Amino acid sequence: MINSFLWVDVTFWLYLxxxxxYVLYSFFYKNNTLGILGTVIAILGLATNTLxxxxxxxxxxxxxxxxxxESMLLFTWATVLGYLMMEFKYKLRIIGTxxxxxxxxxxxxxxxxxxxxxxxxxxxNPALQSLWLEIHVMTTFIxxxxxxxxxxxxxxxxxxxxxxxxNREGNLKGFFARFPDLNILxxxxxxSIAWGFPFLTIGIITGAVWANYAWGTxxxxxxxxxxxxxVWLIYAGYLHARVTHGWRGVKTAIFAIIGFLxxxxxxxxxxxxxxxxHAYA
Amino acid sequence: xxxxKAGEKxxxxxxxxxxxxxxxxxxxxxxxxxxxxxxxxxxxxVFGTVIEQNREPSMYIAAYGDKWYSVIRxxxxxxxxxxxxxxxxxxxxxxxxxxxxxxRLPPKWRLIKDKTVVMAEDAILRxxxxxxxxxxxxxxxxxxxxxxxxxxKGYKVMTAxxxxxVSIFARRGAIGRIGSDITHVGLLIIFLGxxxxxxxxFKGFATIFEGETKRIPNTDFELRVDKFWIEYYDDYKxxxxxxxxxxxxxxxxxxxxxxxxxxxxxxxxxWFYQSSYGQAWDRVSKARLYVYEREGGKFVSEVVTDFGKxxxxxxxxxxxxxxxxxxxxxxxxxSKEVFSKSIEHNNPAMQIEIxxxxxxxxxxxxxxxxxxxxxxxxxxxxxxxxxxxxxxxxGLSIARDPGVNIVWVGSTxxxxxxxxxxxxxxxxxxxxxxxxxxxxxxxxxxxxNKNKINFDKDFANLVNELDxxxx
Numbered sequence: 001m002i003n004s005f006l007w008v009d010v011t012f013w014l015y016l017x018x019x020x021x022y023v024l025y026s027f028f029y030k031n032n033t034l035g036i037l038g039t040v041i042a043i044l045g046l047a048t049n050t051l052x053x054x055x056x057x058x059x060x061x062x063x064x065x066x067x068x069x070e071s072m073l074l075f076t077w078a079t080v081l082g083y084l085m086m087e088f089k090y091k092l093r094i095i096g097t098x099x100x101x102x103x104x105x106x107x108x109x110x111x112x113x114x115x116x117x118x119x120x121x122x123x124x125n126p127a128l129q130s131l132w133l134e135i136h137v138m139t140t141f142i143x144x145x146x147x148x149x150x151x152x153x154x155x156x157x158x159x160x161x162x163x164x165x166x167n168r169e170g171n172l173k174g175f176f177a178r179f180p181d182l183n184i185l186x187x188x189x190x191x192s193i194a195w196g197f198p199f200l201t202i203g204i205i206t207g208a209v210w211a212n213y214a215w216g217t218x219x220x221x222x223x224x225x226x227x228x229x230x231v232w233l234i235y236a237g238y239l240h241a242r243v244t245h246g247w248r249g250v251k252t253a254i255f256a257i258i259g260f261l262x263x264x265x266x267x268x269x270x271x272x273x274x275x276x277x278h279a280y281a
Numbered sequence: 282x283x284x285x286k287a288g289e290k291x292x293x294x295x296x297x298x299x300x301x302x303x304x305x306x307x308x309x310x311x312x313x314x315x316x317x318x319x320x321x322x323x324x325x326x327v328f329g330t331v332i333e334q335n336r337e338p339s340m341y342i343a344a345y346g347d348k349w350y351s352v353i354r355x356x357x358x359x360x361x362x363x364x365x366x367x368x369x370x371x372x373x374x375x376x377x378x379x380x381x382x383x384x385r386l387p388p389k390w391r392l393i394k395d396k397t398v399v400m401a402e403d404a405i406l407r408x409x410x411x412x413x414x415x416x417x418x419x420x421x422x423x424x425x426x427x428x429x430x431x432x433x434k435g436y437k438v439m440t441a442x443x444x445x446x447v448s449i450f451a452r453r454g455a456i457g458r459i460g461s462d463i464t465h466v467g468l469l470i471i472f473l474g475x476x477x478x479x480x481x482x483f484k485g486f487a488t489i490f491e492g493e494t495k496r497i498p499n500t501d502f503e504l505r506v507d508k509f510w511i512e513y514y515d516d517y518k519x520x521x522x523x524x525x526x527x528x529x530x531x532x533x534x535x536x537x538x539x540x541x542x543x544x545x546x547x548x549x550x551x552w553f554y555q556s557s558y559g560q561a562w563d564r565v566s567k568a569r570l571y572v573y574e575r576e577g578g579k580f581v582s583e584v585v586t587d588f589g590k591x592x593x594x595x596x597x598x599x600x601x602x603x604x605x606x607x608x609x610x611x612x613x614x615x616s617k618e619v620f621s622k623s624i625e626h627n628n629p630a631m632q633i634e635i636x637x638x639x640x641x642x643x644x645x646x647x648x649x650x651x652x653x654x655x656x657x658x659x660x661x662x663x664x665x666x667x668x669x670x671x672x673x674x675x676g677l678s679i680a681r682d683p684g685v686n687i688v689w690v691g692s693t694x695x696x697x698x699x700x701x702x703x704x705x706x707x708x709x710x711x712x713x714x715x716x717x718x719x720x721x722x723x724x725x726x727x728x729x730n731k732n733k734i735n736f737d738k739d740f741a742n743l744v745n746e747l748d749x750x751x752x
Contacts, residue, residue: 123514126521126542187734198699205692214543216554216678217484218688219475221362223330230323237319244312274330 004059005119007052008073012111014045015076019100026097029177035093042080042100049077060121065137066128068271069119072110074137075267076103078145082195086149090188094178098152132210140203144263146196147235150189151260154253157185161250186248189256197235204228224278227266234259309380318374325370329361375472378465389458393707398441398450400711400726408711408726409733410740414748416723420447420716426750427712427723434743436710449712458730460702467695471688478684485679490561490672494529497679500551502530507537509558509675522558524675550681557676562608562624564588568631569668570601575661583667591636598638599662605632606669610648619646631666635659706732710743723747 021038028034053073056064064070083099086092110119124133160179179185207225208218219225238255241247247255270278308314332353333340341350341359357364405411416423424447428438436451483499494505508525521541528536528548538546546553565588572581572594584601586592591602607621610630619632628651634644637660645657647666656663710727725744729736 123516123518123520126519129521130543194703198696198703201696201699205696208692209689212685213545214554215556216545216552216680217682218685221329221334226326226330230326233319233323233326237316237323240312240315240319245316270330 002055004052004055004064007048007055008107008111011045011048011052011076012107014041014048015080015100015104015107018042018045018096019104022093022097022100026094026175026178029175035096038096038100039084039087039093042084042096046077046080046084049073049080053077056121062124062129063134063137065133066124067118067120067122068268069110069114071137071141071267072106072114074141075144075148076107078141079103079106079148082142082145082149082192086188086192092180092184092188094180095149095153095156095188098156099149102148102152127214130210130213132206132213136203136206136210139199139206143196143198143200143203144267146192146199147256147260147263150192150196150256153185153189153192154256154260157182157189157253158250158257160185161253182249186252189253190242193235193238193256193259197232197239200228200232200235204232222278223270223274224266227262227270227274231259231262231266234262306380306384309377310384315374315377315381318370318377321370322367322374325361325367328358332358332361334362335360371472375469378469382462382465382469386459386462389462393455393458396439396450398439398711399448400450400713402713402715402724405711405713405724405726409728410737411724411726412740412744414723414725414744415717416721416750416752417719418721418750419719420445420714420721423721423723423750424449424714427714427747430743430746430750431710431712436708446713446715449710449714451710451712452708454705454707456707457701457705458707460698460700460705462698463701464695464698467691467693467698470691470694472691474684474687474689474691476684477687478682482680482682482684486556487677487679488559488674489677490674497551499681500549502528502549504553504677505529506675508539509673511558522555522675524555524677526553550683552680552682554678554680555675556678558673559624559676560608560626560671560673561606562621562626562671563606564672565603565606565631565669566672567670568603568666570603570633571665571667572597572599572601573663573665575656575658575663578663581662597662599660600636600639601664602634602636603631604634604644605646606630606671608671610646626671629666629669631669633664633666635662635664706730706736708736708739710740 018038018041021034021041025031025035025038053064053070056070056073060066060070065074079099080103083096083103087096156179160176160182163176164182180188204225207228211220211225212218234255238252238259241255242252336359338350338354341353345353353359357366361367406413424440424442428440428449428451431438431449431451436453439450441448485498487495487497487504489495489504489506491506491509494503496503505527506524507527509523511522512520514520523539523541525537525539526546527534528546530548536546536548540546540553540555542555545555568586568588570584570586572584573579574581581597582595584592584594586601586603588603588606591600593600605619606629607619608629609622609625609627610619611622612619619630622628629649630646631649632644632646635642635657643657643659645655645664647664648654649666649669652665707730708727709729710725712726713724715722715724725740725747727736727740727743729739
């Protein structure tokens with residue numbers, strides 16, 4: 001029987017395989033086939049991830065964005081899509097090693113770690129029955145996905161920077177040979193955040209519009225709202241530091257890492273630790 | 282503003298206030314201050330999510346103890362988002378945004394408006410991206426092709442000719458330069474809307490029973506709830522709840538609407554949101570009572586009675602009347618009054634007047650959960666509250682916020698500004714084609730205000746295509 005869980009399982013194995021090929025590609029730096037396999041399998045994974053979301057929507061009768069399990073499927077979907085677009089534009093397949101690792105760990109958490117009750121299809125509670133659900137969740141998760149990609153790139157930056165410092169001759173071998181130049185990593189990091197930030201902003205604003213319709217107030221300092229503002233401030237800080245103040249490199253990479261850690265807290269931490277109105281995901 | 286008069290000013294010594302003003306502008310337009318404010322706001326906000334806000338004192342005392350509660354309260358941490366220091370930080374941010382806006386916009390505006398078409402050859406070759414080409418075509422034959430090429434690439438093209446050369450200025454995406462300013466203005470407008478809302482708006486909550494009409498505080502009209510109902514999913518979870526409301530203004534019914542969650546009613550700027558529902562805690566519509574003989578416990582009869590209505594008990598000379606109800610019984614020993622401790626039906630009790638042969642004998646409180654708690658011995662009967670039906674009320678959130686549309690305008694500008702500043706790039710290209718006896722020299726120079734790596738490619742492509750013209 002074909003159902004959404006089956007597609008999610010298939011997606012899990014495809015992302016695992018894709019991630020493995022990307023990692024092998026970075027170690028066996030003379031072999032391009034491994035990288036191509038990584039890309040092709042990532043595309044297949046994206047296709048089954050899409051089917052998983054579509055089947056889920058069909059089974060639930062509403063957009064599959066109503067709980068943590070469903071939103072994680074959207075997160076992996078948006079991250080892989082965003083990464084593949086980046087790969088086709090910049091042809092820097094090595095970044096896939098890091099981004100697909102994030103994707104793999106994300107899908108691992110929902111397939112293996114998340115208790116079953118979180119995987120249930122729940123009927124939509126009254127407040128969620130709104131067109132804003134689709135718009136708010138989609139835009140927010142495009143933002144999260146872009147920040148995840150920037151996180152992967154920042155880690156690469158710090159690794160490469162550390163290795164280059166220890167190796168002054170500059171002839172890097174093995175795992176690090178394919179890492180792009182530091183200034184390219186820094187630029188791509190900025191570009192990812194330049195995508196993530198406007199979408200996070202729209203996500204926050206559509207959330208406010210929706211809250212105004214459902215609860216009669218567009219901002220009530222609910223923990224989810226407040227943390228979204230904190231994340232927004234962190235990335236606003238990153239942008240000002242980089243664009244206006246001229247920060248580059250290690251400092252901005254660390255800034256972006258702090259940003260994504262706060263995104264994780266906004267997404268998971270707030271839902272589990274801090275009580276509030278926004279208790280679904 | 283002083284630039285035009287710079288010549289005169291250089292002679293005079295700067296006044297004290299000029300220095301203060303310069304210092305002020307320097308500090309408040311610095312990105313360092315902006316980043317510093319972001320960090321402060323973020324840290325304060327974290328405090329606000331870790332310490333629950335606006336809860337009752339007992340909750341804080343239970344969580345932190347008496348001593349720490351007074352510290353937390355003294356520091357304003359129980360309502361941090363309305364504390365003086367949070368407001369002050371937001372004010373600082375507003376000043377920062379305004380100063381930045383007025384300082385940065387004018388020079389950018391001049392750049393946007395700048396339409397210098399004619400540029401000397403060496404100035405063109407000093408541009409960040411530049412090239413020099415030559416062609417064996419006449420000036421008249423090539424000039425149209427060059428501007429056509431630029432137009433095809435989405436540039437606005439302006440030309441100026443002399444007898445021996447053609448100057449071309451091409452630009453696109455100038456608006457992208459002021460994206461960040463639009464974002465900053467958007468944020469200021471959001472703040473303005475929030476301030477207007479907090480001073481001129483109000484928020485409230487009303488519980489209204491079916492059929493009941495209530496005057497709405499802070500308004501000049503009344504609201505009647507005609508009907509309230511809940512729809513359920515198959516598993517009995519609530520799917521949605523609805524209230525049919527009628528607005529009564531100056532005694533006239535003016536407007537009726539059925540609201541549900543996510544679909545409020547709006548009248549005279551006041552919004553009514555379906556927010557919650559519940560059962561009455563102070564009244565019942567119907568009660569079911571069992572009557573037993575106190576000695577032996579023999580069942581006598583069953584009575585279903587309306588609230589406040591005397592009802593005969595069959596097979597006896599009794600009449601019963603339910604005169605009071607509380608959902609969560611509490612007896613205050615000081616005032617000797619009964620009231621409901623909460624709106625939850627934790628310990629429902631009803632007061633029943635018992636008449637024997639038409640004479641009021643007694644009026645005991647009868648507890649649904651503890652039928653034998655207080656045995657009343659004034660008659661030979663024992664009365665049990667077997668069940669009741671409490672009317673349902675609808676819970677409406679009420680809000681008037683005259684600032685909300687301003688907030689949406691600000692939000693739109695903020696978002697628009699972000700897209701302009703990230704994705705619209707101001708690109709400028711100057712070309713000079715110089716006639717050299719039926720041959721031409723072409724000087725090309727250009728720059729972009731961001732995403733320069735991409736512009737390098739664009740520019741190389743352009744030079745390549747210019748080179749191919751007529752070959």
